[in-house]
Amino acid sequence: MTEVQKKALESLKSIDREVYLLSHIGAALGWDQETYMPEEAVDERSEQGALLSSLGHSRVASDGLAEALEALGAGDFLLTEQGWAQAENSLAPGLTETDRALIRHVYRAHKRATCLPDSLVRELSQTTSKAQTVWAKARKQDDFESFRPYLEKIIDLKRQEAEAVGYGDHPYDALLDTYEPGMKTAEVQQVFDALGAELVPLVQAIKDAPQVDDSFLEKHYPVAGQEAFGYEVLNAMGYDLTRGRMDVTAHPFTTTLGTKDVRITTRYAENFFKTGIFSIIHEGGHALYEQGFSPEIAGTSLADGTSLGIHESQSRTWENMIGRSRPFWDHFLPRLASRFPENLKDVSSEAFYRGINKVEPSLIRVEADEVTYSLHVMLRFNLETRLITGEIAVKDLPELWRQESRRLLGIEPAKDADGVLQDVHWSFGLFGYFPTYALGNIIGAQFFQVMEQQLPDLQNMISRGDFAPILQWLRDAIHQYGSAKTAGELIRRITGGGLDSRPFMEYLRTKYRDVYRLSL
Amino acid sequence: MTEVQKKALESLKSIDREVYLLSHIGAALGWDQETYMPEEAVDERSEQGALLSSLGHSRVASDGLAEALEALGAGDFLLTEQGWAQAENSLAPGLTETDRALIRHVYRAHKRATCLPDSLVRELSQTTSKAQTVWAKARKQDDFESFRPYLEKIIDLKRQEAEAVGYGDHPYDALLDTYEPGMKTAEVQQVFDALGAELVPLVQAIKDAPQVDDSFLEKHYPVAGQEAFGYEVLNAMGYDLTRGRMDVTAHPFTTTLGTKDVRITTRYAENFFKTGIFSIIHEGGHALYEQGFSPEIAGTSLADGTSLGIHESQSRTWENMIGRSRPFWDHFLPRLASRFPENLKDVSSEAFYRGINKVEPSLIRVEADEVTYSLHVMLRFNLETRLITGEIAVKDLPELWRQESRRLLGIEPAKDADGVLQDVHWSFGLFGYFPTYALGNIIGAQFFQVMEQQLPDLQNMISRGDFAPILQWLRDAIHQYGSAKTAGELIRRITGGGLDSRPFMEYLRTKYRDVYRLSL
Known part of the structure; x- marks a missing residue:
């Protein structure tokens, strides 16, 4: 490792340390907000959290970090395990295994923080911020149509995000990667399909058996x-x-x-x-x-x-x-x-x-037992992946939800509030999270x-x-x-x-x- | 107000807003530390607090803020009410009363944050950090001599601080000003002396009267x-x-x-x-x-x-x-x-x-009633001001403490742990706080x-x-x-x-x- 590379590593570690501390400070604010914070304090608390996020983001996206990564040989690679395997050859020599892992981790964060155009970040933030309120009302009033245009907009923006991040095989890969670094859509699809094929009959058999007493x-x-x-x-x-x-x-x-x-x-x-x-x-x-x-x-x-x-x-x-x-x-x-x-x-x-x-198929994911839970997830995964590719349209979602629910769980919601509108995730733009x-x-x-x-x-x-x-x-x-x-x-x-x-x-x-x- | 001045005011307010948020975030961490934080978390919490302080300090001391203040006409003035009265004439025209107050307040913070040489700030921080541990042990062991060299060093550094901050009449003014902006040592001395002259006989009269039952x-x-x-x-x-x-x-x-x-x-x-x-x-x-x-x-x-x-x-x-x-x-x-x-x-x-x-002269300030409390403060004020000017020496403090205690409260401590070593303040470098x-x-x-x-x-x-x-x-x-x-x-x-x-x-x-x- 050259002197320049040693300095770059120090600089990377020092930025990483600050990001680490800022994220824990943010966690402290979040914990307080959910536990003991007085109700009226919520507006300034949001602003405090936003300041911390922006301080963290500015460090992760900083030119200083870009330069340190460059000096350490962390060139451009895809956010996949294969991509990193290629990149590893170009890394500075003499790095410990932990340092190599840290560089990979920081590179990922840096790339994620810098690959989206500012206009997209802003539009995502504004759209999801409004969408959360609209979703809450739509669920309360069982009115999918009022949420529909926001969901369409969000999916359009998430497609743009996937393009900006880049992906190998499937645009959903880029979204899934946010939560499951390196995981591929095809791999998940295959495993979910195999699981579903056996879960559905198991759930049916349990339904047909006498219920346990709890x-x-x-x-x-x-x-x-x-x-x-x-x-x-x-x-x-x-x-x-x-x-x-x-x-x-x-x-x-x-x-x-x-x-x-x-x-x-x-x-x-x-x-x-x-x-x-x-x-x-x-x-x-x-x-x-x-x-x-x-x-x-x-x-x-x-x-x-x-x-x-x-x-x-x-x-x-x-x-x-x-x-x-x-x-x-x-x-x-x-x-x-x-x-x-x-x-x-x-x-x-x-x-x-x-x-x-006790096992009992129900409409609501968060109340599901360990047998039926994964079926709720598959339902969402199957819809999400096809929404992102455009194979299905948002306007058809309520009906598709009912179909999938029937197919996987053997029951279907009487109203959208218990179906397509039940989860907060999509209004936040969290595509790729459910799996x-x-x-x-x-x-x-x-x-x-x-x-x-x-x-x-x-x-x-x-x-x-x-x-x-x-x-x-x-x-x-x-x-x-x-x-x-x-x-x-x-x-x-x-x-x-x-x-x-x-x-x-x-x-x-x-x-x-x-x-x-x-x-x- | 010119366009440049309007922009400067906006810039000042935006920096001030960030400082404000950072200080509240720090307060949230501090509150958590004293209430619910798990014991082992203390080291990283200190580091988190230090990061927030340094982020706040960097903004208060920033060139951006200096330029905004300059553009708004906040020229150099003494940190006294008279000093500000002079400076007010040079401020940009068309400012609201609140804006003028904000500029004064921010100027003060900026001057305080920039007037001390880095080496002095570092030395103060290192010395007081060690002194706190030494003081705690010294009090426990009733051993003033072990604390003495640290206190001497701290007083020397506080004198340097006073010189760097600047003052009108008395070096203690510059320290007092940290907690009581604009207040003068001479003014406090006069009022304390007047109060003491009447308090001492009142306390004596109460001592001579039958005690109340509590x-x-x-x-x-x-x-x-x-x-x-x-x-x-x-x-x-x-x-x-x-x-x-x-x-x-x-x-x-x-x-x-x-x-x-x-x-x-x-x-x-x-x-x-x-x-x-x-x-x-x-x-x-x-x-x-x-x-x-x-x-x-x-x-x-x-x-x-x-x-x-x-x-x-x-x-x-x-x-x-x-x-x-x-x-x-x-x-x-x-x-x-x-x-x-x-x-x-x-x-x-x-x-x-x-x-x-119930009133009862006692040795310990924090347990004092509303009649005797101010006498404890005067004792410290009289010693602090003369320590800063060099009229008295640290080595004579224990004896001087006993003398002042006798004179003001009519009792004296049998050991330094209940006398000169009782308060944490000096080990933190908090001179000017007691009054x-x-x-x-x-x-x-x-x-x-x-x-x-x-x-x-x-x-x-x-x-x-x-x-x-x-x-x-x-x-x-x-x-x-x-x-x-x-x-x-x-x-x-x-x-x-x-x-x-x-x-x-x-x-x-x-x-x-x-x-x-x-x-x-």
Whole structure:
């Protein structure tokens, strides 16, 4: 490495550090806004957030960073793994592996921050800002037509974004890449189709089977007891409360305010026990990922989830594969029952297990169980990809939504408010985001299968409440790397193959054959 | 105003807006640190705060701002009211009164941010950073000698700061000006001396009188009841909880996170009722000031307390002159007694009033009552001013402290930990800060006297719990202006004269003649 390159690397790291700090400061403001901020403060808080974003953006897009990247040999490449593989040959010699990963990561951010024309950024921001209000009203009034022109405009702008970012095979690649760096539309399509082909009959079989009883979940569970139990579970999982905390918000989330400050939130329903605890376990799974980055990448922008799909794989593994497993409740049910003896004294471990795993196709994605959830996602993915290519038109969306819903879930919404208008995402311009939810299920099951092979005592550990080996495995295989390895690299390293829906399907089939006594 | 000047004004306002937002973002981080932040997060939080400070500083010190000020005619002037009066003649024509105030305010900040050589700023920061740790240990071990070299160094650096800032008569002027813009050392000295001459015999007379009984304050007061009562009082005072909130911290404070986001904190002692409620009223007084800036200055750096003395005048007026008055408890005691009937059923309104106004000379400033408090401040002021001029040496401080303590309070500390080492301020380099506490008492009483003349029904209003006319008076006379008027201007406008300790002394004498049945 030349002296010039050494200086360039220092300069890159110093800009990266500032971006990192600014993003955590923004997270602190966001956390406060959702938890404790007085209601009237919202306008200035938006302005404060916008200032921080613009300060971060100006650094990521800066000429100084462009020059540093240039000096380090990070020439122009496509935002795909193949593109980077080509670019790697031109990088300065003598860089550590972590430095190479950082340069890739920063290059990506720089390219994303500079490739869109200002006019497009402005138009996107103005359109989505208006669209959010219009969508909220349209959903309330079940009036898709009022939202339609905004959605058409947004899709037109997202097409322009895809062209400006660039892509290999499919314009949707460029949008998906925002949340799943390096992932291709074709790959997702193939895996989703394979999964769908097996999920639909499984859901049908469950529908035809006698329903399980979960009425004990609807008894009265006071918040204080739920919260205390939540902390008991979080502690067992290994969530470090000297570097985190839990609060209550309208919508649960995990947010990172600093290297040693990863907070979660939950919400409680006193008459539906599942709401609180599974939010806590889910967010706890996200938080363990963020608490597990190695010291080597701490303090750099690599200390971040590598993709939304990988992030979601962690939350869903803890929530579903561990948190809704039989051994988990073999351990925790007696503890829970001692807090709520009235509600649970007559509920067997088996009945509890079956009750928390109740499956029921419903219209609303956010209320879906782990079996039907991915079908909601596929529905949206199938529509999104074809909207972007122009194969389908916005005006036909309500009817197409009903068709897809019938085909995948066997039910269809009576009104658009429960159909095409149900999610906020499109009004924000979030195209390419939905698939990551289902990718989380699929990737989580792939990783879990390998973990089970490598930790043969896994189920017994869970039934003893001994989660340390599990967390250690996740840290070693996934968490420590943060964004230093892409989702594709992690999947290859851990499984030896690519994205594959079979482990998830096998997990579901085995589990629900049992829960619903199916003869599949 | 020329086109160039119009543009300069726009540019100044835009920089000021960013500084304003950055300072509120910093306040949000600070609030979180004291309330809910996980313990391990402290290191990165410091770094985040430092980044925000440096971003703010770079804007205040920027060439862009210097050019805007120059174009607007804000030439070089002394940081005194006289200096500004001269400068005003050279300002661009056609500026509104608010714009002129903003330019003065921004000029001050710019000059303060640019007048110190970088080397001095760095040395001050490094020295005080180390000195804080050394001081904490020295106080713990009652070892002044270990702190002495650091204090000597800090005083040397503060002298250099005074020279770099510039001053009229006394080097301490330049330090005092940081917290009390435009205030002169000589003026404070004169007023303090006059006050001291009358306070010392009053304290002696109280010491010689039979002590009042306040044992009912030391019964058990559970936090929940104290908090609910605190909210009742805050609501009556007019503190707007849709634009604020109250939390618990180790040391109570008020902080502004946004134009519509002014928060307070308190602490509770379950076995000493006074701690919680008087902190709440005190901080509530600060918060009402910050909630009362006029829309005209909202969103600019003028929306800030004009000096620490004025700020303290607001908190002390509410805490002492209103909150420790007989009519206040005529109204609130029955309400308090209904929350704590066991503790208060046999306590008459008169006994309660006398109990909460107990006076007792003590060694520790932060525990002092409203009569002796100012004496603690004078002690420090007398030493600080002479340390800066070099009239006294650091090595003689412990003995000089004891002498002053004897002279003013009639008692002296047995150890330096309760004497010269008791306050954190000097280790931070905060010279010129202490006098503002006593100025708050003095100015508060001056304003209160005028308010009483203008609201003849004042005492009855208080006894009815009707604080709206009081808040309106404070808003009209003081709050609305924020920093658009200096402390000196406010005092002149409201009282027609200058700083004067007589109203405070008269208030104390009248009140404590009554509380202690004195024949003074």
